[in-house]
Each structure stands twice: as structure tokens, then as C-alpha cells.
Amino acid sequence: MTLQGYFRSSAAWRVRIALNLKGLAHEHGFRHLRRGEQAMPDYLAKNPQGLVPVLEVPGQGVLAQSLAILEWLEETQPGAKLLPADPWGRARVRALAGIIACDIHPIQNLRVLQYLKRAMGQEQAAIDAFARHWITRGLTAFETRLAEAEAGAFCHGDAPGLADACLVPQLGNARRFGADLAPFPRILRVEAACAALPAFAKAAPEAQPDAE
Amino acid sequence: MTLQGYFRSSAAWRVRIALNLKGLAHEHGFRHLRRGEQAMPDYLAKNPQGLVPVLEVPGQGVLAQSLAILEWLEETQPGAKLLPADPWGRARVRALAGIIACDIHPIQNLRVLQYLKRAMGQEQAAIDAFARHWITRGLTAFETRLAEAEAGAFCHGDAPGLADACLVPQLGNARRFGADLAPFPRILRVEAACAALPAFAKAAPEAQPDAE
DSSP states (O other): OEEEEOTTOHHHHHHHHHHHHTTOOOEEEEOOGGGTGGGSHHHHTTOTTOOSOEEEETTTEEEESHHHHHHHHHHHOOSSOSSOSSHHHHHHHHHHHHHHHTTTTTTTSHHHHHHHHHTTOOOHHHHHHHHHHHHHHHHHHHHHHTTSTTBOSSSSBTSOOHHHHHHHHHHHHHHHTTOOOTTOHHHHHHHHHHHTSHHHHTTSGGGSTTOO | OEEEEOTTOHHHHHHHHHHHHTTOOOEEEEOOGGGTGGGSHHHHTTOTTOOSOEEEETTTEEEESHHHHHHHHHHHOOSSOSSOSSHHHHHHHHHHHHHHHTTTTTTTSHHHHHHHHHTTOOOHHHHHHHHHHHHHHHHHHHHHHTTSTTBOSSSSBTSOOHHHHHHHHHHHHHHHTTOOOTTOHHHHHHHHHHHTSHHHHTTSGGGSTTOO
């Protein structure tokens, strides 16, 4: 399998974590987002959205959308489970993932911020404040949900999974935009537990070959 | 089960479609988003994100995030299947759903547009253009994927499912913002096939008791 990504893309980062948690060997391809390499014809043929990541699966084809990729890995690949066994727990983990993958990350994604600058003429300070606003709002809800009984050393129980694979990359973005994470002690505790695991450490942006 | 929603919320609309496709009896609660009823303490106790929908399940609790609710319904409830049986097809349907639920809807959601107006001082015409931009961009990719062999009368094969439940409400938003749908004949064909089904007709905003 080959993951086409970008070191700083938090959606690609999620998939790197999942591949590592499952212990799956894989290759990396790189698309430099600030140079627009995800909008080139050869990449659009893989993913008409022109977004990273995609996962190329030999003999099968190309998978797009990070959450769909994570669910496919869960359904077809051996290794650590990304979702709990009980449907109610699975729904909780997917809801936590959705807070980030639906309601934070797409709003503060590079292409939206570029639109605010180019089409709306917003200053960088206002753009950064926009990103921080949605990050802080989403993480506030996430922090509240980490007080639920199902939370443990990780987002759900005492093993890392799909929600953790979404949370950790979002915190990278949060720091890049200068968000204050001090109000989120439960989130920071989960992040520290993740950081201690090689699956997460190996997936970090600064550990990628295309890191700048 | 009780669905807490709002007639115009496309995320609530998705869940209404899924409940109808599965033939599940349910109650409706209503939160008027423009009056901020989703930010009241009794609702925040159900969902700290302050977003609709949530699904209240007697004896179990409250589920948030529309995609997580749809997956939970699929895993636990009888009736029509929202996802195909094969993992590759499931990944395709989830990716189509993600184009809308991650990469269109959250960006053009009411709260983001209100931010552009209140915090960034944007005019209504520029705000509507912002919404149309992301809708058109996402639907363009969606249209391309509807040329894939797996598409049929509906997004995936000849029965409606999770991707259709996300697509149809997004088209409601598209028209509200004045997006041109003429470049999307495959999407419009799927929409027409859905509109002919009672499960979709009953879920439409104008058919809801809180419609204005």
C-alpha cells in the first residue's frame, strides 16, 4: 500500500497513525500542498477532490477520505483495533472523530484560509483568529466528552484508536495557529499517552521524509 | 428514539432519511438554530458541541454527530442497509459521504457564515459566494465519482444508502445559496431517484413540523 500525503496534512497524519497502530508496511508518496501538487492531473485522476491523503491499494484501486480509509483498514486489515467492539462505544468514538474530522479540520484547512486571504482580503491575524476560533470551540466540546466514563488513558478506554488518531494531528494544527491548550488538561493527558507510543511518534510530521 | 433537529439542518435531514429508509418509528424534537436554541444549557447537556442533530435512545443515552448516528443505526437496527456488504464498496460510500459531511457542509454551515459576517465584516454577497464556492467544488468531485462503475440509479448501485442520505440535503443547501447545479447531471439524476421515494420525501425540510 502507498499513502499519498503531505507531512503537515493532519488528514494524512491520521492515516499514518492508523497504519502504524495496525503494524502495516506501507510506502509514502508526497504531494506538496503549498506548491499545489495535489491539483495536478495525475493526482486528480487518483482523487478528483484534489485533497490528500489517498491510499493506493495494489490490485484494488485508490481510497480517498481519511475516515473512510480508517474504516476500511479496520474492516480488512489485521492488527490493533481502531474501534471498540460494542456499537454504542463505536458510535462514541466515531462522534469524537467527527468533532475533529468534520467540525474543526475542514474549516481551518489551508484551502479555506487561502480563500479568506485571496477572495476576502483578510489579514493574516484575522485568518489565524478564525482558525483558532474553530479549533478552540471544537476542542472545548472534545474536552467535555473526555470526562465521560468511557474515557481512559486514551479517548476511549485504555488503548488508542480512531479518535486518538484524529485528535493528535489536530493538536499539531492547534499549536501552529497559536491556540491556547491549557484549558484542555484531559486532551493533553491523552496526547501525552499517545506520544509515548512508537506508532504515534513515527507518524509525526517532523519524522516524515518530506518535512521542512 | 427521539431525533433533536431543525427542519433546515442538513445534518439532521441526513438522519431523518436514514430513519425512514430503515422504517424506524421515532419522535422529533426541534431546536431553532437562528434563535440559538442549540446553545441552551439543556441542549449542551445532550451535546456539548451545541450542534444538531442528536439521537436520544431510551435506556442508552444520546448520540451525536450525524455520520456516527448513521453508522450506529446501520450496526444495530433492522431495515434497509445503508452500506454495501463489501469493504471496498463501503469505503467508496463513506468517501462520498465524507466529501459532503467533511468537506462541504461544515464549511458552509450557518455558524461559519455568521462568523464571516460578524467577526470579519463580510457582505452577504461575499458570504453567499463563499458558500457556493465550497459547494460547487465538492459537488464537482462528487459528480466525477458518480461516473464510476459502482454508481447506479443511486450513488452506489441501485438502492439508496448513506451517500444518498448525505447528498440530497446538501443539494437543498446548494439551491439556498444559488449554486448552479446544471453542471451536475448525474447528481441531479440521483436526486430525482431519491425524491421519488417516500423515505426521502418525508424527510424533506418542508415536510417537517417546525418548517417555516
